[in-house]
Amino acid sequence: MRVEQISVFLENKAGRLAEVTRILAEANVNIRALSLADTSDFGILRLIVNDNNVAKEALMKNGFTVGKTDVVAVEVEDRPGGLHKILDSLFKANVNVEYMYAFVQQSGSNAVIIFRFDNLEEAVRVLQANGVTVVEAEKLYSI
Amino acid sequence: MIYNIEFETLPREALEAIQLRRLQAVVERAYAMVPFYRQKFQKTGITPADIKTLKDLRHLPFTTKQDLRDNYPFGMFAVPMDNVVRIHASSGTTGQPTVVGYTARDITTWSELMARALAAGGAARGDIIHNAYGYGLFTGGLGIHYGAERLGASVIPISGGNTKRQILIMKDFGPTILTCTPSYALHLAEVAQEAGVDFKDLRFKAGIFGAEPWSERMRQEIERKLHLSAVDIYGLSEVIGPGVSVECREAKKGLHVFEDHFIPEVINPETGEALPYGETGELVFTSITKEAFPVIRYRTRDISALNPEPCICGRTHVRMNRISGRTDDMLIIRGVNVFPSQIESVLMEIEEVEPHYQLIVDREGNLDTLTVLVEVGEHAFSDEVRILQDLEKKITKNIKELLGVSAKVKLVEPKTIARSEGKAQRVIDKRKF
Numbered sequence: 099m100r101v102e103q104i105s106v107f108l109e110n111k112a113g114r115l116a117e118v119t120r121i122l123a124e125a126n127v128n129i130r131a132l133s134l135a136d137t138s139d140f141g142i143l144r145l146i147v148n149d150n151n152v153a154k155e156a157l158m159k160n161g162f163t164v165g166k167t168d169v170v171a172v173e174v175e176d177r178p179g180g181l182h183k184i185l186d187s188l189f190k191a192n193v194n195v196e197y198m199y200a201f202v203q204q205s206g207s208n209a210v211i212i213f214r215f216d217n218l219e220e221a222v223r224v225l226q227a228n229g230v231t232v233v234e235a236e237k238l239y240s241i
Numbered sequence: 242m243i244y245n246i247e248f249e250t251l252p253r254e255a256l257e258a259i260q261l262r263r264l265q266a267v268v269e270r271a272y273a274m275v276p277f278y279r280q281k282f283q284k285t286g287i288t289p290a291d292i293k294t295l296k297d298l299r300h301l302p303f304t305t306k307q308d309l310r311d312n313y314p315f316g317m318f319a320v321p322m323d324n325v326v327r328i329h330a331s332s333g334t335t336g337q338p339t340v341v342g343y344t345a346r347d348i349t350t351w352s353e354l355m356a357r358a359l360a361a362g363g364a365a366r367g368d369i370i371h372n373a374y375g376y377g378l379f380t381g382g383l384g385i386h387y388g389a390e391r392l393g394a395s396v397i398p399i400s401g402g403n404t405k406r407q408i409l410i411m412k413d414f415g416p417t418i419l420t421c422t423p424s425y426a427l428h429l430a431e432v433a434q435e436a437g438v439d440f441k442d443l444r445f446k447a448g449i450f451g452a453e454p455w456s457e458r459m460r461q462e463i464e465r466k467l468h469l470s471a472v473d474i475y476g477l478s479e480v481i482g483p484g485v486s487v488e489c490r491e492a493k494k495g496l497h498v499f500e501d502h503f504i505p506e507v508i509n510p511e512t513g514e515a516l517p518y519g520e521t522g523e524l525v526f527t528s529i530t531k532e533a534f535p536v537i538r539y540r541t542r543d544i545s546a547l548n549p550e551p552c553i554c555g556r557t558h559v560r561m562n563r564i565s566g567r568t569d570d571m572l573i574i575r576g577v578n579v580f581p582s583q584i585e586s587v588l589m590e591i592e593e594v595e596p597h598y599q600l601i602v603d604r605e606g607n608l609d610t611l612t613v614l615v616e617v618g619e620h621a622f623s624d625e626v627r628i629l630q631d632l633e634k635k636i637t638k639n640i641k642e643l644l645g646v647s648a649k650v651k652l653v654e655p656k657t658i659a660r661s662e663g664k665a666q667r668v669i670d671k672r673k674f
Contacts, residue, residue: 103624105622105623105624107617107622107629107652107654109652109653109654109657114654135626136626137626137630139651139652140617140629140651140652142623142624142625142626142629144624161654161655161656162654162655163618163619163622163654163655164622165619165622165623165624167624197625214624214625
């Protein structure tokens with residue numbers, strides 16, 4: 099039920115993001131989804147890639163600080179209110195979303211959104227109880 | 242004006258006779274009362290009776306900041322605590338402060354020297370002194386305060402901070418003398434301007450600025466912006482506090498050391514050899530009248546040179562050049578002493594942080610800024626912005642609590658901090674003195 103995400107610490111200066119994409123390209127890693135959170139000083143790049151181990155190793159070899167986190171990929175109906183339905187059920191169950199971002203491709207006619215929860219198990223339980231499809235890691239990489 | 246015309250203009254010969262008599266007395270007292278001095282003298286095979294001339298001072302061992310720390314807190318006191326009426330302290334390299342004590346007579350001496358210093362800068366009875374040096378363990382605030390009262394001036398004990406209120410009081414109380422760090426003087430000018438207050442319309446005529454190194458260029462800027470005459474004052478708590486030496490407003494060329502109370506030397510910091518007048522090296526002081534906390538050949542780590550030329554003001558006391566640097570890595574940031582090792586110990590206490598850091602010191606506008614770059618390793622890293630920001634806040638708070646200085650903490654990528662020959666460059670000081 100969980101998907102592994104890698105995150106990279108970036109200083110807020112020119113060329114750092116390009117450096118990450120260069121390293122991943124050279125390591126033949128495909129980026130499936132990403133989000134960049136930033137402050138005035140630093141940024142955190144979060145990535146879903148096709149091969150976490152290769153990506154992590156390549157980045158660390160080049161001096162980056164890399165972390166791994168479990169996130170959840172959720173299918174969202176691609177129509178008005180689709181996302182709201184999911185967030186509303188989580189809110190009612192008192193599950194917090196730390197952050198979220200969209201996956202690049204769709205799963206059939208549904209959008210896929212990556213969620214980071216404070217309580218992953220509880221979140222998955224709530225989502226499934228509400229009939230929401232949680233995408234398995236293997237399936238996600240093959241979308 | 243010369244506050245103590247008799248002692249400040251003593252002919253050299255008479256001055257040296259007084260120095261020798263007082264030196265012999267203080268060496269005898271330190272030897273008798275402070276185990277540290279007795280042991281150190283015995284190790285070098287010296288007794289107080291060996292001090293026959295002023296030159297013999299050179300045979301005595303040095304005292305260092307480490308010695309003071311080893312005898313923390315009161316081990317260097319030469320009188321029983323019954324006779325100590327005041328305790329001050331300055332920051333040390335490991336968070337352990339250096340503690341100094343004063344007898345009632347020491348306070349009288351210090352007040353007299355500060356009265357002399359204020360007078361040398363242009364203050365007199367009838368003046369209103371706006372004293373924006375910090376009050377507390379730091380010697381700056383109370384040192385000036387007692388000197389101002391001794392002089393017969395009216396003192397406003399405003400202390401540091403709350404700059405807007407300071408401007409209001411300057412407008413309403415009409416102080417004529419300003420005492421604070423030179424960088425705070427310029428900060429006051431800036432805040433006054435923002436508040437629509439022109440120093441031209443205030444009553445200031447002179448300022449006595451110190452507790453941090455500054456330059457001739459900065460003096461010109463202060464004099465222009467604050468419309469007053471600015472002189473440099475020097476001191477350190479280990480010797481007495483402010484009032485070890487001061488510039489006269491007549492010459493503004495070097496600081497007269499109050500030689501009837503302190504014997505200055507300049508030494509080669511590598512060899513310890515005493516250098517002749519005019520040569521640049523590390524300043525060393527022997528306090529020859531202090532009772533509670535006498536220091537024998539105390540190494541200040543400040544770099545200067547002594548100038549014996551007669552001064553147009555009439556004072557016969559030797560002058561020391563402006564401090565041009567330090568022989569150790571101590572930084573003075575907004576008047577606060579900061580050692581890089583102190584920052585390191587703050588970082589070491591935070592588990593997830595590795596001790597890869599760099600200090601960037603700069604001057605923005607007129608205030609010193611300290612930026613601490615900290616490398617983010619795997620332990621500290623998180624995919625959540627909030628956690629990293631909390632870490633920044635925690636480091637900032639701990640630095641403020643331990644060192645009393647506000648720093649900006651900036652998280653950087655690993656290996657950002659240049660490591661030269663295996664040793665990281667810990668400090669980049671961009672200020673120009």
